[in-house]
Amino acid sequence: MKWVHVRDNWPAFFEAITEKWPEADEVELEEIDGDQRAFIAYIAEISGQAPEEARDEIREWLAGEIPSDIIMDPIHDNHSIALSSKYVGEGEDEYDDDARFGDDGDERDD
Incomplete structure (x- = not known):
């Protein structure tokens, strides 16, 4: 993941x-508000590391996957829907209900 993912979804x-x-405090994290430099300094402070070591540890953490609860957050839905617009035919709206598409409830066998 990239820092922009963290910053944009900070809480x-x-x-x-x-x-x-585990030493991190949510009140302190709220004050950091996604600021990468402040976060590095904070992690260095609570872990007793030099800022360079804290930065490296954060880089390792960022190398992991975005937590699934972040990906599943509803704020990402509209973005994903908008990206899907390239697959929607001309004259159709990607935000329209798709209940009229597909074969749900269709009794015939194709």
Whole structure:
């Protein structure tokens, strides 16, 4: 994952952050508000590391996958739907209900 994912979903990452760094405090994290430099300094402070070591540890953490609860957050739905618009035919709206498509309830066998 990239820092932009963390920054844009900052409060949603609190659980993942406190899982990795149990000394982290949610009130302090709220004050950091996704600022990468402030986060590095904070992790260095609570872990007793030099800022360079904290930065490396954060880089390792960022090399992991985005937590599924972040991906499944409803704020990502509209973005995903908008990206799907390239697969929707001309004159159709990607936000329309798709109940009229498919074979749900269709009794015939093809």
